Amino acid sequence: MTTIAHLSDLHFGRLDPPVASALLDDLHRKKPDWIVVSGDFTQRAKIREFRDAREFVARFPSRPLMVPGNHDIPAYPLWKRFLRPLHDFSRYLEPDSRPVLESGDVKIVGINTARPAGWYLDWSRGRVSASQLRFIFDEFGERSSGQLRVLVTHHPFLFPPLQETRHLAGGPKDTLETLAACGVDLILAGHFHRAWSDLVATRHPEVPSIVVAQASTSTSNRRKESDPNAYNWITCDLPHLHISSIEWRGEKFVESQSKSYCESSDHWNRVGDGRFTPS
Ligand SMILES: [Fe+2]
Numbered sequence: 001m002t003t004i005a006h007l008s009d010l011h012f013g014r015l016d017p018p019v020a021s022a023l024l025d026d027l028h029r030k031k032p033d034w035i036v037v038s039g040d041f042t043q044r045a046k047i048r049e050f051r052d053a054r055e056f057v058a059r060f061p062s063r064p065l066m067v068p069g070n071h072d073i074p075a076y077p078l079w080k081r082f083l084r085p086l087h088d089f090s091r092y093l094e095p096d097s098r099p100v101l102e103s104g105d106v107k108i109v110g111i112n113t114a115r116p117a118g119w120y121l122d123w124s125r126g127r128v129s130a131s132q133l134r135f136i137f138d139e140f141g142e143r144s145s146g147q148l149r150v151l152v153t154h155h156p157f158l159f160p161p162l163q164e165t166r167h168l169a170g171g172p173k174d175t176l177e178t179l180a181a182c183g184v185d186l187i188l189a190g191h192f193h194r195a196w197s198d199l200v201a202t203r204h205p206e207v208p209s210i211v212v213a214q215a216s217t218s219t220s221n222r223r224k225e226s227d228p229n230a231y232n233w234i235t236c237d238l239p240h241l242h243i244s245s246i247e248w249r250g251e252k253f254v255e256s257q258s259k260s261y262c263e264s265s266d267h268w269n270r271v272g273d274g275r276f277t278p279s
Pocket residue numbers: 009011040069071191192193
């Protein structure tokens with residue numbers, strides 16, 4: 001069995017210190033096999049925020065896989081946004097723009113979906129390039145059977161319930177079909193600050209082979225109205241996959257909602273009654 005702690009949207013610059021301290025304690029107590037952080041380490045991509053984030057990450061029980069978010073690209077000075085958008089992220093956090101982790105039964109690939117600009121007004125939205133899709137295909141195409149293939153992005157490819165007002169990464173339906181062809185089983189993302197997991201097939205029946213899990217902001221005070229700080233705890237013992245949201249309850253992190261999935265003939269299916277089940 002493999003365990004993954006999925007953190008997101010730490011947002012140094014808007015940190016809630018007691019929550020961050022409790023998260024570190026949780027990680028050291030539970031000792032996941034892998035730790036993943038899906039972007040937005042900072043609030044304004046300031047050097048001080050990157051330094052604080054690096055110091056925090058260095059206190060994890062193991063080095064995480066990290067991808068940048070839209071907040072990790074500086075808004076100003078403009079020359080830096082356009083000419084060196086990820087310079088500070090790569091200097092302080094992760095120099096590899098396409099990090100990969102692999103163990104016997106899990107392979108995790110990270111890509112950057114944040115862009116400094118685009119032909120649209122909302123520059124916080126994400127994209128996936130053709131070369132990134134080729135990279136994902138190359139990484140997962142040679143997998144041994146029985147390996148869970150996990151893609152980590154900052155921008156999600158599905159909306160959580162009641163939040164269908166923001167942009168997704170790329171043209172989501174086409175991109176999801178391509179990611180399925182690349183062999184992706186599970187996509188881990190953040191950005192919306194809402195913990196949620198489901199089958200892609202609930203929205204796109206033609207993509208039955210992918211599960212998505214999105215994490216809330218794990219440590220910042222940029223919480224949504226009713227969404228507490230949280231991180232995802234994922235256990236995988238193929239063909240079984242279990243995804244729990246571990247939520248901050250004012251004094252400690254507590255498992256609050258979870259979903260189970262099972263894979264059969266390259267199709268993922270829900271196990272249970274179709275609703276979040278309290279622990
Ligand atoms: Fe964020």
